[in-house]
Amino acid sequence: MNTKNRTPLSCRTGVKAVVFCLTIIMLLLLIGSIFLAAWLLQAEAYTKPEAVYKQEILQQGHAGSAYWLLDGLVTLSYHLRYAIYIIGLVALAALLTGMAFLLSAAGKRAGQAEATPGWGAWFPLDLLTVCVVLACYLLLPRTYPYRYLGEMAAAWLLAGTGMGILLLGYGMSLSCRLKCGKWWRGMLVWRIGRLLGLAGKRLAHHAVCLFKALPQVWQTALAFAGLSLIELLVLLARPHVVLLSILFLLEKLVLLAILVYLLLSAKTLAKGGEALANGELTYQLKTDRMPAPLRQHGENLNRICKGINVAVEERMRSERMKTELITNVSHDIKTPLTSVINYADLIAREPNADPKVAEYAAVLLRQSERLKRLIDDLIEASKAQAGSLEILPAPCELGILLTQVIAEYEEKLSYHALTLLTKQPAQPVTIMADGRRMWRILDNLMSNAAKYAMPSTRVYLSLEVKNEHALITLKNTSREPLDIPPEELMERFTRGDASRHTEGNGLGLAIARSLTELQGGRMALTTDGDLFKVTLSFPTAEVEAASRNEETNKK
Amino acid sequence: MYHILICDDEQDICRALRIYLSDPSYTVHEAHTGKEALCLLEKTEIHLILLDIMMPEMDGITAMVRIREKSNIPIILLTAKGEDADKILGLDLGADDYVTKPFNPAEVVARVRSQLRRYMQLGAGRLPPQVYEVCGLTLDERAKQASLDGEALALTPTEYDILRLLITNPGQVFSPKEIYRHIRGDGFCTENTIAVHIRHLREKIEIEPSSPRYLKMVWGQGYKIEKGNKA
Numbered sequence: 001m002n003t004k005n006r007t008p009l010s011c012r013t014g015v016k017a018v019v020f021c022l023t024i025i026m027l028l029l030l031i032g033s034i035f036l037a038a039w040l041l042q043a044e045a046y047t048k049p050e051a052v053y054k055q056e057i058l059q060q061g062h063a064g065s066a067y068w069l070l071d072g073l074v075t076l077s078y079h080l081r082y083a084i085y086i087i088g089l090v091a092l093a094a095l096l097t098g099m100a101f102l103l104s105a106a107g108k109r110a111g112q113a114e115a116t117p118g119w120g121a122w123f124p125l126d127l128l129t130v131c132v133v134l135a136c137y138l139l140l141p142r143t144y145p146y147r148y149l150g151e152m153a154a155a156w157l158l159a160g161t162g163m164g165i166l167l168l169g170y171g172m173s174l175s176c177r178l179k180c181g182k183w184w185r186g187m188l189v190w191r192i193g194r195l196l197g198l199a200g201k202r203l204a205h206h207a208v209c210l211f212k213a214l215p216q217v218w219q220t221a222l223a224f225a226g227l228s229l230i231e232l233l234v235l236l237a238r239p240h241v242v243l244l245s246i247l248f249l250l251e252k253l254v255l256l257a258i259l260v261y262l263l264l265s266a267k268t269l270a271k272g273g274e275a276l277a278n279g280e281l282t283y284q285l286k287t288d289r290m291p292a293p294l295r296q297h298g299e300n301l302n303r304i305c306k307g308i309n310v311a312v313e314e315r316m317r318s319e320r321m322k323t324e325l326i327t328n329v330s331h332d333i334k335t336p337l338t339s340v341i342n343y344a345d346l347i348a349r350e351p352n353a354d355p356k357v358a359e360y361a362a363v364l365l366r367q368s369e370r371l372k373r374l375i376d377d378l379i380e381a382s383k384a385q386a387g388s389l390e391i392l393p394a395p396c397e398l399g400i401l402l403t404q405v406i407a408e409y410e411e412k413l414s415y416h417a418l419t420l421l422t423k424q425p426a427q428p429v430t431i432m433a434d435g436r437r438m439w440r441i442l443d444n445l446m447s448n449a450a451k452y453a454m455p456s457t458r459v460y461l462s463l464e465v466k467n468e469h470a471l472i473t474l475k476n477t478s479r480e481p482l483d484i485p486p487e488e489l490m491e492r493f494t495r496g497d498a499s500r501h502t503e504g505n506g507l508g509l510a511i512a513r514s515l516t517e518l519q520g521g522r523m524a525l526t527t528d529g530d531l532f533k534v535t536l537s538f539p540t541a542e543v544e545a546a547s548r549n550e551e552t553n554k555k
Numbered sequence: 556m557y558h559i560l561i562c563d564d565e566q567d568i569c570r571a572l573r574i575y576l577s578d579p580s581y582t583v584h585e586a587h588t589g590k591e592a593l594c595l596l597e598k599t600e601i602h603l604i605l606l607d608i609m610m611p612e613m614d615g616i617t618a619m620v621r622i623r624e625k626s627n628i629p630i631i632l633l634t635a636k637g638e639d640a641d642k643i644l645g646l647d648l649g650a651d652d653y654v655t656k657p658f659n660p661a662e663v664v665a666r667v668r669s670q671l672r673r674y675m676q677l678g679a680g681r682l683p684p685q686v687y688e689v690c691g692l693t694l695d696e697r698a699k700q701a702s703l704d705g706e707a708l709a710l711t712p713t714e715y716d717i718l719r720l721l722i723t724n725p726g727q728v729f730s731p732k733e734i735y736r737h738i739r740g741d742g743f744c745t746e747n748t749i750a751v752h753i754r755h756l757r758e759k760i761e762i763e764p765s766s767p768r769y770l771k772m773v774w775g776q777g778y779k780i781e782k783g784n785k786a
Contacts, residue, residue, distance in 0.1 A: 396775030407750030435774030
């Protein structure tokens with residue numbers, strides 16, 4: 001158990017420090033042994049006997065107080081003259097071992113599985129390298145000739161210490177960084193490069209934003225100017241003809257591609273616009289492949305489409321609600337009215353009734369019939385005004401229509417002593433209208449004439465074509481004076497007879513006008529003294545066909 | 556003895572109709588919802604139904620569809636919904652006739668009579684040649700006689716000619732000019748009077764001339780008689 005928990009030697013900082021010092025010492029030992037060997041060779045220690053050797057050195061030697069020390073050293077050196085090589089080799093081996101140990105131990109910490117950065121890791125690697133190289137260079141002994149080997153040895157030993165420490169430390173730091181991975185991150189060059197890179201990116205980003213913020217015209221102009229500048233520069237550089245032609249072709253291909261892309265996008269937009277104009281409200285453009293300015297346009301079209309859809313839905317819903325309301329209300333009113341009419345009728349039919357009861361019953365019947373007509377007219381007026389009456393346009397020949405109307409009304413008019421004078425052209429006059437509604441309009445107008453015209457006068461009904469419009473005119477002499485302006489007369493519930501005495505409820509003209517306008521026509525009313533004149537004008541069917549042709553031709 | 560079923564959720568209307576249909580040859584039954592009507596039909600033999608549309612529990616249209624699964628008796632719809640669409644829907648789904656509320660009692664009675672005559676007397680079967688029929692309106696070319704639900708009609712020659720033209724071409728619209736070209740004939744007729752003749756004809760044929768069932772007015776185009784077995 002304990003063997004596992006024991007920290008390996010390479011993790012202990014104390015061990016590393018001791019080895020470090022020992023390695024330096026070994027280095028110094030190596031340098032020393034090299035110089036000593038050189039000295040010994042120079043002093044010919046191998047060929048001379050010891051006494052001669054000593055004598056020669058000491059003669060040269062320095063007079064000084066340390067004579068006995070010098071003597072001891074020289075003797076030692078002579079004795080070591082063979083051993084020095086062994087010592088040197090051993091020192092070298094130890095040095096190498098120490099170096100190997102330290103390099104492998106660099107970065108290992110107790111308890112950590114991975115290498116951890118050392119205490120110098122914050123210092124940028126390249127700077128460190130430069131500093132170490134510079135320091136080593138400075139420390140290197142100069143090549144000026146030393147007078148004595150001894151001086152050189154001393155210089156080298158000092159340099160060796162310094163350099164050894166520096167290089168060994170550097171080696172460990174390098175080893176440690178390498179083990180930690182991403183050793184380049186710490187380098188100054190790297191950091192500066194990164195800053196520059198970020199700054200560059202920011203700059204580019206701002207430039208792009210600025211470019212995008214310009215109006216599109218400026219963008220295109222700027223892009224074009226940039227392209228032209230590049231072209232000019234390329235031309236000025238006078239490249240080889242072949243290279244020039246290749247570049248030219250490339251450029252043209254790229255431009256073609258861009259043009260085609262733009263055109264395709266524009267075509268998609270055009271198709272979308274046309275679909276929208278044709279009323280296909282579910283068409284949605286695919287805008288993901290378009291350039292930015294056109295994409296905005298495409299999205300706008302899509303939004304318009306959706307907006308129209310929503311509006312149409314709303315409108316249809318409100319129309320449906322309106323129609324439902326009118327239908328329900330009318331049904332609810334007519335049901336009790338049915339019983340009123342029925343029982344009034346039954347009372348009136350009672351054979352053995354009191355004459356007064358019969359008279360009351362007759363009044364009830366008459367008034368409830370009037371109520372019924374009023375309700376019918378009211379419902380029709382409100383439907384016509386709300387536009388929820390069904391109009392099915394078909395070719396309607398006005399000549400035939402007038403003939404039919406006249407046939408329906410001739411008896412009624414003659415009952416009121418009114419003479420009907422008509423005028424219509426020989427050739428057919430056709431309009432696009434709903435026959436049932438046209439009948440209703442004329443029915444109302446003729447019924448008004450029968451009710452309000454002065455008896456024993458003439459009623460004029462004419463049909464003519466003017467300016468590609470069919471005009472139907474009805475003129476009669478009014479029984480009551482017409483003090484009301486025509487516009488007010490057409491308002492619902494306004495009646496020529498201000499006392500509202502005669503039958504009728506004032507809705508006839510309003511309904512007639514609503515129905516006319518629903519079918520694309522116009523109704524004009526003029527009064528002149530007792531003359532009452534109504535003119536209906538509808539575009540003739542040829543005009544309608546022509547205007548529809550125009551629309552199809554434009555597409 | 557004809558058994559007539561009146562089906563309406565308004566009691567007052569039922570009672571009024573019962574009074575109107577108080578003829579010795581009619582026996583009147585009442586129902587107030589579609590369900591009641593169906594139950595009654597299973598128990599009694601009915602010859603004609605006057606059916607309201609807006610009723611609780613089962614409306615008239617649904618009831619009519621169920622009735623039509625089993626029986627072919629005449630059904631007259633009573634409805635306050637006077638829209639063309641509603642009328643067409645009712646007729647398409649099997650009604651023989653319709654009356655809008657508020658109704659003219661005489662009209663209702665006339666229609667009941669007409670439908671009963673048609674149902675009881677005019678059977679299905681091949682018509683003899685030269686006899687044309689549309690929903691009870693018959694024209695016998697050989698006898699030069701027109702009749703409605705078995706009852707003869709008194710028509711002038713011009714009116715007869717017009718009727719023959721329209722009934723032999725059911726569904727086709729004729730303008731007054733075209734009608735005149737076809738019949739020309741008796742000299743009492745000009746182009747302008749065709750419309751008047753048609754009005755008279757209508758008054759003779761139709762129970763309610765202002766809402767004709769046979770001789771339809773196509774305003775701005777002309778006149779026609781609808782083909783088919785529905786009024």
